[in-house]
Amino acid sequence: MKKMLTLAAAVVVAALLAAVLWPKYHPAPEFSLPDLNGQTVSNADLQGKVTLINFWYPSCPGCVSEMPKLVQTAKDYQDKDFQIIAISEPFDPLASVKNYVAERSLPFTVMYDAEGRAGKAFGTQVYPTSFFINKKGELLKTFVGEPDFGALYQEIDKELAK
16 A cells, blocks of 8 residues: 555656656747738748748848848758748838848848737847747747857758657
């Protein structure tokens, strides 16, 4: 009888520890914006793809510094179930965003968050800020500032393998 109680207590403790320590992923915040071509992009577009959502704007020095690395990442994973979605915050006019995207031929979806709603939904305050999302649309990680791209590639590879 003592063994059964000890075993039951151990199972309860293990279950409680698992509940506390097991990572809990939450769905990415709701968003819906037209891209620069007028196509609406929303949470539905996250399903089935590993996604990096990058909040930026053209006059942001850190954003401009990170952008070539995002472009290279998009190119490196172009034939995989990976996508980058860039959401420009309204610190610059739409014309500046369109000009920046055209001059650099950004190879990923770009949207303009004219009213800042997507940025508020994600809680962005510093730019660039990126959100790493799995194929289920769950938020895995937040990068404030430029991520360590070597570590990011490892994260992408790990999620793509699932």
